[in-house]
Amino acid sequence: MSRRVVRQSKFRHVFGQPVKADQMYEDIRVSKVTWDSSFCAVNPKFVAIIVESGGGGAFMVLPLAKTGRVDKNHPLVTGHTAPVLDIDWCPHNDNVIASASEDTTVMVWQIPDYVPVRNITEPVVTLEGHSKRVGIISWHPTARNVLLSAGCDNLVILWNVGTGEMLLVLEDMHTDLIYNVGWNRNGSLLVTTCKDKKVRVIDPRKQQVVAEKTKPHDGARPIRAIFMADGKIFTTGFSKMSERQLGLWD
Structure with a gap:
């Protein structure tokens, strides 16, 4: 006779209090892509969220100062031909964000302070160098215009965003x-x-x-x-x- 052992959780009797409707965002179709990502990024001005999108990858940018229900036709940042896997705001410019995608590219975008009336479709620069999907991006914490990307080709690439060129490629380090x-x-x-x-x-x-x-x-x-x-x-x-x-x- 076997006895099933259930591991006790320290949090099973902890309950949270939901915030009021005017303090949160509602009706956002967050991406369902199976990738280990937070699917969002925030800076002092905006929150960006990777969302479901037909015909390619997209993410939504919302001002922190305006919460509540999000219009279903809210403009998106589109341009990737496959789902977006990661996004990261530039630490040196609150209006610049980078995105990485299954389409093997990294794109850098300029986000206006006002809410655009249509989708943003033209990136400032497109970075091409990976042979498989790119799931990780991270801006350099102190050097301007330096962006890191890591892909499923096991490569880590450092980019000069200003010129669109590779600064260096770290290969043969990850198996x-x-x-x-x-x-x-x-x-x-x-x-x-x-x-x-x-x-x-x-x-x-x-x-x-x-x-x-x-x-x-x-x-x-x-x-x-x-x-x-x-x-x-x-x-x-x-x-x-x-x-x-x-x-x-x-």
């Missing part, structure tokens, strides 16, 4: 799908996690892996890592029993 990429505070190092269960610290200028940790978490589910302000690395993952784990590494 499998890249789960996430993060900069340290001054942009001198990268931390990456990969399906091969390794966390790597990379010096992009030297194009070298300067530190590596195998299996920081034993579970099969994806691992994520970020740099802390003091230079330590914070990771999230799972145990073999699918229990959530957190890690802090020197």
